Amino acid sequence: MDCTETQILIESYGDGELDLAHSLELEQHLQECATCAQQYQQHRLLSTAISRGSLYYQEPASLRQRIEATLPQVHPQLTAVPQTKTEPPATTQVRGNTRPVRKLTPWHWTGVAVPMAFAASLIFMTKTQTPAPVPLTGTPSTTVVETPPSRLREEQITQEVLASHVRSLMAKHLMDVPSTDQHTVKPWFNGKLDFSPPVTDFAPLGFPLVGGRLDYLDNRPVAALIYKRRKHFINLFIWPSGTNPPSATGAAQVKGDKATPSVPAVLTRQGYHILHWTRSGMTYWAVSDLSEGELEGFMCLVQSPQPGKQNPNGSAMGR
Amino acid sequence: MVEHQEAGHDKQARFAQIVMPHLGAAYNLARWLTGHDQDAEDVVQEACLRAFKFFDSFHGTEGRPWLLGIVRNTCYTWLEQNRGHKLTASFDEATHDVPSDSDNPENMLLRTLDDRLIRQALNELPVEFREVMILREMEGLSYKEIARIAGIQLGTVMSRLARARKRLQHHLAQSMAEE
Numbered sequence: 001m002d003c004t005e006t007q008i009l010i011e012s013y014g015d016g017e018l019d020l021a022h023s024l025e026l027e028q029h030l031q032e033c034a035t036c037a038q039q040y041q042q043h044r045l046l047s048t049a050i051s052r053g054s055l056y057y058q059e060p061a062s063l064r065q066r067i068e069a070t071l072p073q074v075h076p077q078l079t080a081v082p083q084t085k086t087e088p089p090a091t092t093q094v095r096g097n098t099r100p101v102r103k104l105t106p107w108h109w110t111g112v113a114v115p116m117a118f119a120a121s122l123i124f125m126t127k128t129q130t131p132a133p134v135p136l137t138g139t140p141s142t143t144v145v146e147t148p149p150s151r152l153r154e155e156q157i158t159q160e161v162l163a164s165h166v167r168s169l170m171a172k173h174l175m176d177v178p179s180t181d182q183h184t185v186k187p188w189f190n191g192k193l194d195f196s197p198p199v200t201d202f203a204p205l206g207f208p209l210v211g212g213r214l215d216y217l218d219n220r221p222v223a224a225l226i227y228k229r230r231k232h233f234i235n236l237f238i239w240p241s242g243t244n245p246p247s248a249t250g251a252a253q254v255k256g257d258k259a260t261p262s263v264p265a266v267l268t269r270q271g272y273h274i275l276h277w278t279r280s281g282m283t284y285w286a287v288s289d290l291s292e293g294e295l296e297g298f299m300c301l302v303q304s305p306q307p308g309k310q311n312p313n314g315s316a317m318g319r
Numbered sequence: 320m321v322e323h324q325e326a327g328h329d330k331q332a333r334f335a336q337i338v339m340p341h342l343g344a345a346y347n348l349a350r351w352l353t354g355h356d357q358d359a360e361d362v363v364q365e366a367c368l369r370a371f372k373f374f375d376s377f378h379g380t381e382g383r384p385w386l387l388g389i390v391r392n393t394c395y396t397w398l399e400q401n402r403g404h405k406l407t408a409s410f411d412e413a414t415h416d417v418p419s420d421s422d423n424p425e426n427m428l429l430r431t432l433d434d435r436l437i438r439q440a441l442n443e444l445p446v447e448f449r450e451v452m453i454l455r456e457m458e459g460l461s462y463k464e465i466a467r468i469a470g471i472q473l474g475t476v477m478s479r480l481a482r483a484r485k486r487l488q489h490h491l492a493q494s495m496a497e498e
Contacts, residue, residue: 011481015455017462046484046491050441050456054434059346063360067342067367071331230457231343268380271340289340291383294459 001025006036014043016297048206053231157276157285160217162269165235165287168213168224174233175211175226185212189223197223197238198282202301207234217285227298234288234298241283264299266292275299334374337382338367344383344458345390351453352394352446358401366393384460388468391450398446440490448483455480 001009001022006029012018013026030037168174177188186199192214201209206229213224215237222239267274273295276285284302288295345366350359366389377385441449447469454465462476469476 011484012462012477015462015480042488043484046487047456049437050452051459055438055441056457057347057350057359059343059363060356060360063346063363064339064342066360067364068339070364070368071334071371072327230459270336271382291459291461291464292381293461 001029003029003033003036006030006033007039010036010040011043014040014047016293051206051230053228056231154276157218158267158269158274161235161237161274161276161285161287162272164215164217164224164237165272168215168226168235169233174213176213178211180209180211182209185209185225188212189214193221193223195223195240195282197225198280199225200302202227202298205301207298207301229288229290229294229298232288232290234286234290234295236302237285237287238282241278241281266295268292277303279303330374334371337377337380338370338374338386341383341386342367345386347457348387348390348450348453349394351441352391352450353397354442358397362393362397363390365397366390369393381464383458384464384468387454387458387460391468436491436494437487440487440494443490444483444486448479448486451476451479452483452487 006026009018009022009026013023018026030040177185179185179188180201180203182199182201186196189197189199189212199209199212203209207227209225210228210233211226213226215222215224217237218239220239222237225236225238227234227236264275264277267276272287272289273292274285274287275295276283277299278284284299286295286299286302288298290298342363345363346359349362349366350356353359353362366386370386370389373389379385441452444452450469451465454460454468455462460468462473465476466473471479
């Protein structure tokens with residue numbers, strides 16, 4: 001690739017819109033050409049300056065009420081009912097989201113049997129403190145006959161992940177250890193978990209690490225890393241995949257019919273996007289209200305073998 | 320009657336679930352396009368009413384780009400009525416280009432640029448350029464989504480982004496030279 005071609009493609013590359021083949025060629029050129037590399041740097045700087053969030057106008061608190069008041073009201077008393085006592089009065093966004101879940105999702109009921117079965121099978125593990133890699137293959141499928149357990153299980157974890165994300169944002173319990181330093185966050189988990197989660201700061205690539213938190217998902221304590229993209233938070237949950245039945249990785253493929261086998265599909269729930277994958281023996285779940293493309297970009301970063309800091313021109317933002 | 324109410328309730332619940340979470344994005348876009356707090360609020364309110372009215376025809380899951388499209392159109396209607404701003408069709412891109420000597424502004428230290436300068440530079444952009452920048456950089460939308468929202472071709476999205484960035488860099492380099 002020469003300079004002329006690079007000039008044309010450099011913005012699409014920076015915007016994460018360039019295909020993989022061209023991205024690789026362009027990266028090669030950026031390594032060799034200082035002029036183009038500088039131009040790319042300019043693009044990144046401008047992009048970061050605009051997207052860093054401080055230029056984002058915050059809507060007035062009264063706006064939502066004002067709009068809700070003008071929308072046609074159909075029996076308001078009903079809309080209030082499913083709001084359970086366990087939920088704090090809380091943020092409007094969540095209020096809008098929680099309500100229909102119970103109403104619209106039949107698996108919410110069918111799913112009850114599964115968590116029970118899993119809870120039962122996992123209690124053993126938690127009690128004996130067995131480190132992750134004990135295969136549980138087959139255990140749940142004996143209790144649930146009609147529904148593919150991996151599917152239900154995926155849906156159940158999806159809901160847990162989503163609830164955890166929403167809760168972390170609304171309960172002001174986003175972080176236990178607020179730090180942008182991966183060398184502070186990583187050791188913090190020592191002694192709190194029976195595994196050591198990989199922690200990398202992707203600030204140079206627009207996804208700064210902002211902290212860590214201990215959470216509880218899939219019947220076990222897990223690491224939650226919090227990243228930021230402009231004003232959006234990403235919760236990245238990590239735990240050893242040994243506690244999953246082997247089918248769990250395949251579950252994502254079942255969902256995304258059109259996706260190729262190795263690419264996890266983005267799940268959309270209540271306006272949030274959720275991605276999960278396994279890598280090097282760890283299960284990852286990322287959830288955010290970012291756009292699908294950006295969350296996928298984030299996944300690529302997390303999956304990239306080199307830490308973000310060493311590869312600022314990496315192709316990680318590519319789609 | 321009961322069925323009618325059920326349907327209405329269902330619609331409202333779905334609207335609350337799919338559209339209302341994106342009020343913040345709606346406000347930000349409206350605020351950037353209109354340039355005023357109160358006008359932005361009015362535009363967002365109007366856009367939400369429109370969105371609710373046409374919600375039955377929305378079958379996707381991506382509420383944000385859909386709502387932003389409506390906000391964008393509402394903004395343009397508003398701009399036309401209040402500022403006499405001409406719509407995109409008559410927007411001549413060639414006349415909005417920057418001199419070519421600014422292609423590669425040297426030593427532009429964006430790191431040290433404060434928000435005030437960037438805000439000013441963004442506001443100086445023609446609204447057609449500003450909107451693609453907001454949608455791309457602040458909302459992180461794809462070219463395809465932006466094209467759909469702004470009702471323009473994919474190639475136009477790219478050329479507008481390129482021109483907008485060039486102008487911003489030019490403007491920022493000048494502001495920095497002056498300060």
